[in-house]
Amino acid sequence: MKRALIIGASGFLGGTIYYKLNNIGVNVLGTYSSQKKQGEYVKLDVLDTGRLIELIKDYNPDVIIWTVMNHELEEEIAEKVMPVIRDTIGNIRFIFMSTSVAYEKNMSEDVQPYLRSEDMYNYHYFNGKIKSENVIKTMQNYCIVRPGSIYGTDPYGEMDMRSRLLKEHVDSGEKYIRASNIIFSVVEVNELADAVIELANSDYIGIINVSEEKPVSHYDFNKALCKRYGWPDDCLEAYEESENIYYLNNDLRKRLLKTRIGSII
Template sequence: MKVLILGASGFLGGTIFSKIKNSGNEVLGTYSKNNKNRDYIKLDVFEISSLTALVTEYKPDVIIWTVMNHEREEEIAEKVMPALCDAVGSRRFIFVSTSVAYEKNMSESVEPFLRTAESYNHHYFNGKIKSEQVISKLPNYCIVRPGSIYGIDPFGEMDNRSLALKKHVDSGDIYIRANNIEFSIVDVNELADAIIELTTNDYVGILNVSEEKPVSHYAFNKALCRKYGWDDSCIVANEEKENIYYLDNSLRKRILKTRIGWL
């Protein structure tokens, strides 16, 4: 199996790349600015002719998209994704998306809503939603909507949430986290395993991938401290305007064998 990972220099992309390479399969990864691995090749996905030429010349069996660009995500959806999908054709295409709504137990059929210009990170969310619309016309696609990603990647690097917590642990500064805002989470290694399983799975459609149950921001940070052996006395609970957004994993549990566990 030949796999092309677009965005392999990212936290998730690099984890997928490492696992596939170690399994003995042929894999090619791309980076745009940050090259953490000499095996990656430089590619700006906005250079559309270079992107489509790579797909044509490398002839991968599977293409995995893990690119994230918070400012230009809508441009990706409108300019890059249609051309890429033409080049993809009938190949297996796995697209890492995001949560598309704010709702308890979001199923795969949840109605996405476009954010307004005043909304947090609206370009990113709207771009992912628009890309999903383009990709869903392909014959052999899987859109993965993951929970918030945490953990330690194969290069020993932690996710940004853990790093932010560690700064407070080290400094002793109070870290206020809401105990009434719940969200879905997933370990980067378990998410990577699930995506790799999907490369040989014939499921076509959207799939939520996160842990069984949601967790509050407060409980999540407490659990991270237990996991890494850190002093959790800096974490203080508060209540904010309730904002509940977590995933229903019923479909994932029926389709995938990959175990998605708790901290």
């Protein structure tokens, strides 16, 4: 890989991938939509497909890494943008950051995606990722990455949203109630970025889960964050609600990738 285009490079994961690629001498171009943050990024509204395709053709990357995560516009992106990319990029490697597409224990890559109804949390986001996956699977040279929930500190010193919210409670002393019976998959941002870069350099075509092998409850995850950052955890309080256990199977990732994925607990 000599030239990489990161769509959404001003985001938490996109910026981490950009930093790591730039640091190893890859010619990398990143895009931002509203906040530029760090890096030599170019402004791009991904719904402006004309400008997007112009950028791809002018830059002529070996790989495109799509890290855009838009809770409101994800379905519109799936319907209006992904078909245009598919019909334009030919054999350019396309890495797409997706999400957990179902609610099951030990979800393998062939799990049946579950389209959310309009009354469900973030339904535009989840449904959009699922619809984008369906388009991307018709491309020539693609890899769909389904990551666990992303946490950690990026190379610029910025923490993930969950850690920042926890820190607010730690600082204020306000109780932070987290469910002990909601179990999910997580992954540290730098390790996920390393895995994405490895996949960008590979010839694997298909879907791959990338998360820590051991799932964790919302409560234990926040306890582990406090331990990781050296914060007191007195504000945390466990409770039980309707049980929800959903996590990723990592057998394929362990067979295919050399990137080390640790564990928060």
